[in-house]
Each structure stands twice: as structure tokens, then as C-alpha cells.
Amino acid sequence: MTQDVVPPAVHGRGKPPRKDGLAALAFLSPAIVTFLVFVLAPTAGVLYLSFYDWNLLSDGTFVGTDNFDRLVHDERLLHVYGSTAYMALAILAVNVVVGLLLAVLLETRMPRWLRGFFRLSFLFPFVVSASAVALIWRFLLNKDLGLVNYVLGVIGLDRIDWLGSSAWAPVSVIVVNSWKTIGFSILVYIAGLQAIPDVLREAAIVDGANAWTRFWRITFPMLSPTIFFLVVINTINSFQIFAEPRVLTQGGPGDASRTIVEYLYDRAFGDFDLGYASAIGITFMLVLIALTAIQFRLSRRWTFYE
Structure with a gap:
């Protein structure tokens, strides 16, 4: 009975090599870090400040959604x-x-x-x-x-x-x-x-x-x-x-x-x-x-x- 011979290159094709994933992550890391530091973090900070009354000179006071209520009447x-x-x-x-x-x-x-x-x-x-x-x-x-x-x-x-x-x-x-x-x-x-x-x-x-x-x-x-x-x-x-x-x-x-x-x-x-x-x-x-x-x-x- 003849057994099919599978070329070596086919073995493991369903699972991408781990090294390729790490290499891709390394190439993407500058963009990911830039997005986290300069986009996501400032956005989260602005969202946090939107619930406070703060004038840069004193400690902020939590006011809940009052700032958003002001938007409706402005x-x-x-x-x-x-x-x-x-x-x-x-x-x-x-x-x-x-x-x-x-x-x-x-x-x-x-x-x-x-x-x-x-x-x-x-x-x-x-x-x-x-x-x-x-x-x-x-x-x-x-x-x-x-x-x-x-x-x-x-x-x-x-x-x-x-x-x-x-x-x-x-x-x-x-x-x-x-x-x-x-x-x-x-x-x-x-x-x-x-x-x-x-x-x-x-x-x-x-x-x-x-x-x-x-x-x-x-x-x-x-x-x-x-x-x-x-x-x-x-x-x-x-x-x-x-x-x-x-x-x-x-x-x-x-x-x-x-x-x-x-x-x-x-x-x-x-x-x-x-x-x-x-x-x-x-x-x-x-x-x-x-x-x-x-x-x-x-x-x-x-x-x-x-």
C-alpha cells in the first residue's frame, strides 16, 4: 500500500510560527505605543476631567454630569x-x-x-x-x-x-x-x-x-x-x-x-x-x-x- 508523502513545507501550515507573531508585534509596537500614549491616554484624561470642576489652580471638584447638562443650555x-x-x-x-x-x-x-x-x-x-x-x-x-x-x-x-x-x-x-x-x-x-x-x-x-x-x-x-x-x-x-x-x-x-x-x-x-x-x-x-x-x-x- 502506497503511503502519501506530505512535503515538509506543508507540516505546521495551520499554525503560524510563533516567531512570526513576535516579529509582527515588534513592528507594530511603535504604532501601538504611540496610539496608547498620545491618543488613548489623553482621551481618557479628558473624559475624566469632564466630570470635574477644575480651574488649574485648585483641586478639582467632582460634579458628575453637570458639565454635560450645561452643554444643552449653552x-x-x-x-x-x-x-x-x-x-x-x-x-x-x-x-x-x-x-x-x-x-x-x-x-x-x-x-x-x-x-x-x-x-x-x-x-x-x-x-x-x-x-x-x-x-x-x-x-x-x-x-x-x-x-x-x-x-x-x-x-x-x-x-x-x-x-x-x-x-x-x-x-x-x-x-x-x-x-x-x-x-x-x-x-x-x-x-x-x-x-x-x-x-x-x-x-x-x-x-x-x-x-x-x-x-x-x-x-x-x-x-x-x-x-x-x-x-x-x-x-x-x-x-x-x-x-x-x-x-x-x-x-x-x-x-x-x-x-x-x-x-x-x-x-x-x-x-x-x-x-x-x-x-x-x-x-x-x-x-x-x-x-x-x-x-x-x-x-x-x-x-x-x-
């Missing part, structure tokens, strides 16, 4: 949430829509020898400090001495109080933040465009499809994972803007351009009400988690091809 907080949502959604739209249009123009309409220059031009503001960018734009948008109003005057238009008007201050924050961050979206879109096989476009050209048909039927569906990624990332980042409104308008006039992060900062280090600020931070984190979960839930609708 009308100013609701207004700040509204201004934050307005600016964040506008920034999101600019990064996702305008970023896509600019990326397509750079890849399809721009001469090759100019592509590198324009890519660098769009990406450069992204790597510069947000405070430095906001400070430069604060001078450019100055009502009396700013270059923007000077140009408007030259072409015969009235000067605009970009930073002192409740209508224009949020617009200024949107423009400055979008100008700084859109380079990242363009770079990601370019990577997505370059991953689309050229054979698909060539086949569409042979079939007589024009540029719009090729974009709508090939480019846009193939970019749906990239679009989804940028929607999630830009939603989280745009809701957390701080430096631009802080430097440009200090959140004013009133609370017209104030964001949740700025309001939290003012309550924590302006009023020394760290317990209430911690409660704001916890609820804001939950709002961002909920928005991200909704986006992932809807991700199937944003994916236009299988």
Missing part, C-alpha cells in the same frame, strides 16, 4: 457649531470639487514640462505652518492697507472689510484654509488619476467618446475610492480648524467665524473652566465619529464601480 455653543459647520462644509466642497477639477486640468491639459512647477506651487502652502499662512493673509486682507482691497480699488470696486464683517469673516477663513489645504487633495487626486489604466481611455477614444464622456464614464467612477477618502479626511480636518480663525479674526466679529476648537480653547485657557471644556471636547469627538460612521455607511453609494 446657546452660544449651538451658534458656534453652526458657524463651524458652515465653514467646514464650504472648505470640504472646495477641496473635493475644485481639487478634482484642478487635478484633472494638471494631468490632462497642462504641458508635461509645467506640471511639476504647478504641483509644487499647489503643495507648498500645505507644508507651511497654518499660523504663518494666516498671518500673511491677515496683511493681504487688511481693510485699509491690504493688497486685495487695493486691487479691488484699482478695478473700481468698493473695499471689503474682510476680517471685521460678520458676513465676510467666515468667507476669509474659508478662502485661507482652502488655499492652504487644497494642494493635498490635488496630490491625492493626481495619484488616483495616474492609477487609471490608459487602455480604458484609449478604448473610449476609439469608440468616439468625447472628453466629458470619458471623464463621467471612466475617470469619475474609477476615482470614487479616492473621492471617498478625501471626503472623510477633509471632513475631519475642516471641522478642527483653529489657527486660521484665531490669527485672522480671533473668532469674530462676535462668534461669526469662531470654531468649536477655538471655543473649547477659550473656555479652557481663557476662562480656566477645564471641566466644561473637556465636556465640549468629548461631545465634539463623538460628533466627528458619528459623521465618519455615516460617511462609511454611505460609502457604497459613492463607489460607482465594482
Whole structure:
């Protein structure tokens, strides 16, 4: 009777070697430690502080859920949430829509020898400090001495109080933040465009499809994972803007351009009400988690091809 001979490599295949597991853990340990120290531990600390009344100068007093009860009756907080949502959604739209249009123009309409220059031009503001960018734009948008109003005057238009008007201050924050961050979206879109096989476009050209048909039927569906990624990332980042409104308008006039992060900062280090600020931070984190979960839930609708 012939006995089947099992190759040595097959033995033990059901059980991964212990050394491989230890090696994987060793490679993952820096990320795990970083997450525990810089994400999980601070979050737990903020959650702990949200149940206390603490002003940094004295021992904290346990107040239970009083800080969260204050959130419900804080009308100013609701207004700040509204201004934050307005600016964040506008920034999101600019990064996702305008970023896509600019990326397509750079890849399809721009001469090759100019592509590198324009890519660098769009990406450069992204790597510069947000405070430095906001400070430069604060001078450019100055009502009396700013270059923007000077140009408007030259072409015969009235000067605009970009930073002192409740209508224009949020617009200024949107423009400055979008100008700084859109380079990242363009770079990601370019990577997505370059991953689309050229054979698909060539086949569409042979079939007589024009540029719009090729974009709508090939480019846009193939970019749906990239679009989804940028929607999630830009939603989280745009809701957390701080430096631009802080430097440009200090959140004013009133609370017209104030964001949740700025309001939290003012309550924590302006009023020394760290317990209430911690409660704001916890609820804001939950709002961002909920928005991200909704986006992932809807991700199937944003994916236009299988």
C-alpha cells in the first residue's frame, strides 16, 4: 500500500510560527505605543476631567454630569457649531470639487514640462505652518492697507472689510484654509488619476467618446475610492480648524467665524473652566465619529464601480 508523502513545507501550515507573531508585534509596537500614549491616554484624561470642576489652580471638584447638562443650555455653543459647520462644509466642497477639477486640468491639459512647477506651487502652502499662512493673509486682507482691497480699488470696486464683517469673516477663513489645504487633495487626486489604466481611455477614444464622456464614464467612477477618502479626511480636518480663525479674526466679529476648537480653547485657557471644556471636547469627538460612521455607511453609494 502506497503511503502519501506530505512535503515538509506543508507540516505546521495551520499554525503560524510563533516567531512570526513576535516579529509582527515588534513592528507594530511603535504604532501601538504611540496610539496608547498620545491618543488613548489623553482621551481618557479628558473624559475624566469632564466630570470635574477644575480651574488649574485648585483641586478639582467632582460634579458628575453637570458639565454635560450645561452643554444643552449653552446657546452660544449651538451658534458656534453652526458657524463651524458652515465653514467646514464650504472648505470640504472646495477641496473635493475644485481639487478634482484642478487635478484633472494638471494631468490632462497642462504641458508635461509645467506640471511639476504647478504641483509644487499647489503643495507648498500645505507644508507651511497654518499660523504663518494666516498671518500673511491677515496683511493681504487688511481693510485699509491690504493688497486685495487695493486691487479691488484699482478695478473700481468698493473695499471689503474682510476680517471685521460678520458676513465676510467666515468667507476669509474659508478662502485661507482652502488655499492652504487644497494642494493635498490635488496630490491625492493626481495619484488616483495616474492609477487609471490608459487602455480604458484609449478604448473610449476609439469608440468616439468625447472628453466629458470619458471623464463621467471612466475617470469619475474609477476615482470614487479616492473621492471617498478625501471626503472623510477633509471632513475631519475642516471641522478642527483653529489657527486660521484665531490669527485672522480671533473668532469674530462676535462668534461669526469662531470654531468649536477655538471655543473649547477659550473656555479652557481663557476662562480656566477645564471641566466644561473637556465636556465640549468629548461631545465634539463623538460628533466627528458619528459623521465618519455615516460617511462609511454611505460609502457604497459613492463607489460607482465594482
